[in-house]
Every structure is written in structure tokens, then in C-alpha cells.
Amino acid sequence: MKKDILKLGAVLGLIMVGLVLGGCGESRSEFAGTYKSMEPFGGKDYIDLDLQENGKGTWVLAGKTVEFTWVVNAGKIFIYTKPGAILVVTPSEGGKMLSVDTTGDWHPGCPPGSCVNFRRVKDGG
Amino acid sequence: MEATGKPSGAEITAGLKLCQLGQEVGVPTGARIVSQGEAPEFFYVIQSGRVRVFRETADRIQTDLTELGAGAYFGEVALVTGQLRSASVEALEATTLIKVSKEEFDRLLDQNPQLARHIIQQLASWLVAGDQRLETEVVHQVKLRQLSWFDYVLMLGLSLVLSLVVNIYNDNRIPLIHGWGDKNVIPEIGLDQALQMYQKNQAIFVDARKSAFFSQQHIKGASNLPTILFDLMFPMFQFTLTQTEGDKDKTLVVYGGTFSRRMDLDLARLLKHKGLEHVVVLKDYSGWPKVFPLREKAAATPGSLDLGLAGLLEWLPVSIFLLILIPPIRRSPYLSVVCRVLLAAIFISFALSKIMRPAVFALNVVDYNLTPAWGVNLWSLALPWAELVVGLFLLLGIRTRAAATLIGAMNVIFIVGLVNAILHNMPINCGCVGEVGEPVNWWKVMKNTGMLVMCIQIFLYDRFMVLDRGGFILRDRKI
Numbered sequence: 132m133k134k135d136i137l138k139l140g141a142v143l144g145l146i147m148v149g150l151v152l153g154g155c156g157e158s159r160s161e162f163a164g165t166y167k168s169m170e171p172f173g174g175k176d177y178i179d180l181d182l183q184e185n186g187k188g189t190w191v192l193a194g195k196t197v198e199f200t201w202v203v204n205a206g207k208i209f210i211y212t213k214p215g216a217i218l219v220v221t222p223s224e225g226g227k228m229l230s231v232d233t234t235g236d237w238h239p240g241c242p243p244g245s246c247v248n249f250r251r252v253k254d255g256g
Numbered sequence: 257m258e259a260t261g262k263p264s265g266a267e268i269t270a271g272l273k274l275c276q277l278g279q280e281v282g283v284p285t286g287a288r289i290v291s292q293g294e295a296p297e298f299f300y301v302i303q304s305g306r307v308r309v310f311r312e313t314a315d316r317i318q319t320d321l322t323e324l325g326a327g328a329y330f331g332e333v334a335l336v337t338g339q340l341r342s343a344s345v346e347a348l349e350a351t352t353l354i355k356v357s358k359e360e361f362d363r364l365l366d367q368n369p370q371l372a373r374h375i376i377q378q379l380a381s382w383l384v385a386g387d388q389r390l391e392t393e394v395v396h397q398v399k400l401r402q403l404s405w406f407d408y409v410l411m412l413g414l415s416l417v418l419s420l421v422v423n424i425y426n427d428n429r430i431p432l433i434h435g436w437g438d439k440n441v442i443p444e445i446g447l448d449q450a451l452q453m454y455q456k457n458q459a460i461f462v463d464a465r466k467s468a469f470f471s472q473q474h475i476k477g478a479s480n481l482p483t484i485l486f487d488l489m490f491p492m493f494q495f496t497l498t499q500t501e502g503d504k505d506k507t508l509v510v511y512g513g514t515f516s517r518r519m520d521l522d523l524a525r526l527l528k529h530k531g532l533e534h535v536v537v538l539k540d541y542s543g544w545p546k547v548f549p550l551r552e553k554a555a556a557t558p559g560s561l562d563l564g565l566a567g568l569l570e571w572l573p574v575s576i577f578l579l580i581l582i583p584p585i586r587r588s589p590y591l592s593v594v595c596r597v598l599l600a601a602i603f604i605s606f607a608l609s610k611i612m613r614p615a616v617f618a619l620n621v622v623d624y625n626l627t628p629a630w631g632v633n634l635w636s637l638a639l640p641w642a643e644l645v646v647g648l649f650l651l652l653g654i655r656t657r658a659a660a661t662l663i664g665a666m667n668v669i670f671i672v673g674l675v676n677a678i679l680h681n682m683p684i685n686c687g688c689v690g691e692v693g694e695p696v697n698w699w700k701v702m703k704n705t706g707m708l709v710m711c712i713q714i715f716l717y718d719r720f721m722v723l724d725r726g727g728f729i730l731r732d733r734k735i
Contacts, residue, residue: 175495190488193495197487205562209691211428215615216484217692219561234467235485236685237561237693245467 157203159184162226166249180229180249182208227251277364278356283347290345296334299361302326305351311343323348332375335361407658411649415642423614423637430614434518434633442510442524444539447547450509454548459507460497461548464523466623468683469513475548478511483523484619490530511538516629518622561693566605570689572598573706580709592718595710596650599663602707603647606689610640613691620687624673625680642666650714653722657715664711671704 163184168177172192179191182201188210190197201210208220208229219237221230229249230241280303283289289300292312302324309321309330321343324330334341335358356364365372423429445453453459454475461478463470470480481493508527512520524537538544563570576595580586610617618636621627627635643666649659670688677684677696686694 172492175492192488193491195487195491205564207561211613211616212484212487213428213615214484214486215613215617215619216482216488217616218488219692233485233488235482235692236466236468 157206159186159201159203162203162208162222162229163254164226164251165253166229167252169248169250172247178247178249180231277360278354281353281355283351283353285347285349287347288344289347289351289353290331290341290343292341292344294341296331296339296341297358299329299331299335299356299358299364300345301329301354301356303352303354306348307351308346308348309343310346332361333379336375336379403658403661407655408662411646411655411659411662412642415645416638418645419637419641422611422641426612426614428613428615430618430633430637432633432637433630434516434618435521435629438525442521442528443536445509445536446539447543450538450544451547453507453509459509462508462510462523462527464510464512464519465514466519471553472681472683473545473550473552475511475544476551481523483519483526486523486526490526494530505534507534507536508532509536509538511544512541513544513625514541514622515625516622516627516632517541518619518629518632560695563689563694566602566609566689569598569602569605570703573602573703573710576713577706577709580713586713587717589717589720592656592714593721595714596653596656596718599660599707599710599714600647600651603643603663604651607640607644607647609689609691610636610687611644614640616691617687620685620691623682623684623687624677625682626673626676639666656718656722660711660714660718664708664715667704667708667711671701671708674701674704 159182163182166180166182168180170177172178176193179189181189181191186200186202188199188201190199190210197212199210199212201208203209206222208222210218210220210231212218216235218235219232221232221241222228223230227250229251231247231249232238232241232245233247234242234245278299278301283305289307304326306323306325307330308323311319311321330345331341365375420432423432450459454461461475463474463478463480464483465480466482466484467480470478470482474480479493479496481489508524510520510524510527512518512523514520520537520541524535527535576591576598579591585591614633614636617640618632621632621636642662646659646662646666649655650663674686674696676682678698678701682696684696685692686696686700688694688700
């Protein structure tokens with residue numbers, strides 16, 4: 132009986148490790164860096180987006196800084212803000228360009244009017 | 257099997273001149289000597305070696321009855337009762353037997369009253385022991401199927417305690433009750449007064465909901481400033497206000513549409529906090545579509561992102577649902593084990609995707625528009641932990657009937673939420689496992705229904721690989 136419980140424990144442990152590792156997301160290094168919006172946001176000012184390799188980041192617009200965390204999953208970047216919003220970011224050109232869907236949802240192709248495009252200005256976080 | 261203080265079977269058989277009676281035979285390891293259900297022809301006495309006596313059901317579940325060694329005998333029950341063999345016997349090692357025919361056995365009994373008495377005593381003791389085993393098994397089965405409040409208190413209590421403790425140490429922690437203790441300094445206005453201001457162009461209407469809700473339906477001319485994106489969007493909103501002549505002095509009328517008032521009240525407080533003086537909130541959070549002119553658009557179906565393994569796992573309940581339609585499979589305890597492992601994998605993976613970011617899940621809960629303000633965060637904290645704890649109980653085989661009822665109850669709640677969202681055409685994400693890009697549709701309802709059916713199957717038929725009050729039960733039980 133002890134052997135059975137040990138076997139069951141081992142299976143459970145493996146499942147848990149697999150799930151936890153699966154939930155960690157992919158490496159951030161490819162997308163870590165500083166980005167600038169390609170057009171002024173709302174015609175006002177450019178947005179500076181800084182993605183640090185440790186998973187933290189900042190969004191700076193008109194002198195106001197918003198901190199967030201980010202992960203990479205299935206080739207997309209997910210930005211998590213403190214109030215619980217998620218911005219889905221689609222990278223292109225090997226991470227040199229980012230399209231941020233500011234609706235808080237994910238839409239194929241990033242909807243015009245709610246899509247902010249960024250270009251990388253500096254590598255690394 | 258032998259009674260204490262009386263001559264044993266070995267002592268009795270040692271006194272018999274068996275070599276004059278039967279025929280000596282050797283059997284190799286693993287050889288079947290007697291098969292359950294066959295007509296009896298011989299009585300056997302073991303000279304050397306060991307044998308295993310066992311019963312076997314039609315679906316090949318074996319129950320070991322005993323092991324016998326040198327001097328012991330077997331095969332007498334069927335000869336005495338005249339019935340078919342009640343058990344099978346297999347050699348555990350190379351064994352030498354004396355094989356005695358039925359005629360010789362009858363003669364042996366006639367000539368050896370001591371052997372006859374011993375056989376009667378043994379049969380009687382087996383009857384008593386059988387009754388006791390039956391009673392033990394019945395008690396065991398009854399306990400296995402018992403449900404107790406303790407099971408529910410244990411699982412739900414554990415989930416609640418874990419959720420509260422982890423929330424304290426979580427970097428993304430949320431308050432137990434959103435807005436608890438906040439003074440509501442925002443004045444509210446009624447629909448009639450707001451309509452007058454709207455008609456006289458004295459106010460700017462600000463929709464606090466997510467952009468998908470705003471796109472679907474909003475007050476004509478209103479701006480959208482989603483509360484959840486306030487930090488990111490406010491600079492642009494402020495810029496827009498300053499650009500339009502006269503707008504900066506107008507009253508800002510904030511409105512939302514959720515039962516929890518999570519969006520509109522929060523946005524009004526945030527705007528006030530940013531120094532905007534004339535901010536009011538609509539009193540009747542759901543009445544504005546009936547009063548104001550609207551701009552409406554068909555709800556866009558949210559895009560679906562690849563959910564990976566969790567997305568594939570979710571399809572399996574539909575297959576299980578089809579399997580359950582086949583009656584012999586429906587009652588199989590092996591299917592119960594499959595259902596348990598599958599449900600556990602699904603619920604544990606669902607839970608892990610939500611546990612560390614309760615704020616994100618709380619916004620999904622708000623979207624469903626079924627939870628009051630005080631309950632949103634509590635539900636968002638406790639539900640993922642309940643999914644994890646109950647999933648683990650199912651996987652480990654602990655209190656599986658209680659665990660199945662809890663998972664079943666969760667599925668009923670999910671199905672109600674999904675159907676409500678579909679019928680009200682809500683442009684929301686499911687929030688079940690993926691955080692975004694997980695559409696709410698009838699397929700999702702079907703998957704949850706499949707899981708509910710699996711819970712019922714576990715509740716009715718689960719009995720293998722379970723750790724219950726009587727101990728751990730695997731496929732074979734040694735009695």
C-alpha cells in the first residue's frame with residue numbers, strides 16, 4: 132500500500148511540475164528592450180515602452196509612468212496592469228515592431244483605432 | 257484456516273496412507289491445477305511446494321483467498337457439496353501433489369472419521385469467516401459511499417484558508433472586498449436629470465466599461481475610458497478634454513452597466529482623484545439604454561487564442577460524454593478513474609492559470625454581471641483554490657464522491673454563467689482557463705456539460721484507486 136501511495140505521489144508530483152513549468156511562459160530575452168510609439172498617441176505625445184528582462188515594464192506617456200508586468204506566451208506578449216487589465220501585444224520583424232491591442236481583448240490583426248504600433252529603439256531591458 | 261487446539265490438516269493428512277490411494281503428480285510454477293466453475297473430479301494433498309487459492313470474476317478481477325503449503329489439502333468442498341469448483345488453484349512454485357479421485361475420497365472419508373470431522377469443522381469455520389468478511393465488506397462499501405459535511409468543510413475550508421494566506425504574500429494581491437471602507441464622495445444623479453443635461457449639452461458622458469461593451473452599445477456621443485485601462489488612457493482623455501472648447505468646464509457623467517458597479521464608481525473616483533471637479537455618476541446603472549439615444553453595433557465575437565494543452569484537454573469531456581451513452585461502459589469503475597484523472601488535470605490547470613493573478617480573474621467575474629460588489633473579489637480568490645484543492649482530492653482518490661459533487665456544482669454555476677452571457681449577447685471572454693481570447697459559445701457550454709456528466713459518473717460508480725475511510729483500494733483486494 133505504501134508503494135502505491137508513493138507511486139501516486141510521484142505521478143502527482145510530475146503533473147504538478149509539468150503544469151507549473153508550463154505556466155511559466157517563454158523566454159523574454161528576445162523582446163526585452165525599449166520601444167517608442169510610431170505615432171503620437173491620440174495626437175498628443177509619443178509613448179515610451181520599456182520591457183525589462185525580469186518581467187517588469189513601464190509605459191510612459193506625457194510624463195506619467197505606469198508600471199506593469201509582462202510574459203511571453205505562444206509568441207505573443209501579455210502585459211498585465213495592476214488593476215487587472217491585459218494588453219495583448221503581437222510582435223513582428225523578430226521583435227523589432229510591436230502592435231499593442233489597447234482594447235484589453237485580443238483581436239486578430241489588432242483593430243485599427245485601438246492599435247498602437249511601437250518600434251524598438253534599444254535592445255535589452 | 258485450521259482451528260487452534262485441534263489437529264491441523266497437515267497432521268491429519270500425515271496420518272493417512274495416501275501413497276496407497278492417490279497418484280503423485282508434479283506441477284510447474286504458474287500451472288493452473290483447479291479452475292473455478294469446472295466439475296470436481298479430484299481431491300488434492302500437497303506434498304511439497306505452495307499453491308494460491310483465488311476467485312475470479314467474469315471481468316477477470318481476482319480475489320486471493322489463501323495460500324497453502326506442504327501437508328495442506330484442497331478440492332474437498334466441491335466433492336462434498338457436489339457443486340462446481342468454487343475457486344481456482346494455481347502453483348506458486350514447483351509443487352508435488354497427491355491426486356485422489358472422488359471414489360477414493362469418499363472411501364477415505366468413510367474410513368477416517370477424524371478427517372471427515374476436520375473437513376466439517378473447516379467448512380463451518382469458513383462459513384463464519386465468510387459472514388465476517390461479508391460484514392466487513394458491506395461496512396467498507398457503505399463507508400465508501402457515505403457523504404459527510406466534514407468532507408465539504410475540509411475541501412472548502414482548505415481552499416478558503418489557502419486563498420487568503422497566499423493572497424497576503426502575492427505581489428498581485430487584491431483586497432477581500434473591493435472598495436471596502438472607501439467613502440463614496442461621488443454625487444449620483446437620476447436618469448431624468450442626466451437626460452436634461454444631455455439634451456442641453458451640459459455634460460460629457462463617459463462610459464467606464466471595457467471597449468467591447470462600449471462598441472456594442474453606448475450613449476450616442478459618449479467617450480469610452482475603460483476603468484481597467486485608466487492609467488494608460490487618462491493622459492489621452494485629458495488631452496481630448498483640453499482640446500475641445502468648453503468641454504473642460506462641463507460635468508462628467510460616468511456610467512457603467514454592471515451589477516457590481518465596479519467600473520462606473522471606480523472611474524468616477526479616479527477622475528475625482530485626478531483633480532476633475534465636476535464628476536457625477538448615473539444612479540441607475542442599467543437604466544440608461546432605455547432613456548438615452550444609443551449608438552449600437554453587432555457584438556464582435558472575441559478572437560480565440562490557442563490555449564495549448566488546456567484547450568485540448570477541454571475537448572475530452574465531450575468524448576467521455578459519448579462513451580457514457582454506452583450502458584456497459586457507463587457503469588465501469590475504470591471509466592470513473594479516467595474521469596477523475598481527466599477532471600483533475602483540467603481543473604488543476606484551470607486553477608493554476610488564475611491563482612497568481614486574481615485581479616484579472618476578478619474582472620472576468622465582473623463581466624458576467626452575476627456577482628454583487630462585495631462578492632467579486634472573494635469569489636475570484638477562492639474559486640481557483642477550490643478548483644485546485646478539489647482537483648487534487650479527485651486525483652488522489654480522497655473523498656471522491658464529495659469532490660465530484662463540488663466540481664459538479666462548479667460546472668452548474670459555470671454553465672449558468674455561460675448561458676446567461678450567450679443569451680444576453682455579452683462580448684466577454686470566458687475566463688475559464690485563458691485570460692483573453694477565449695470566446696464564450698455553445699461549445700463551451702457543451703464541454704462543461706460533459707464535465708458535469710463525468711462528475712455524475714464518478715459519484716455513482718467510482719470505487720477503484722480510492723483512499724477512503726477503510727484504507728486504499730486498488731484493483732485486487734486480498735481477503
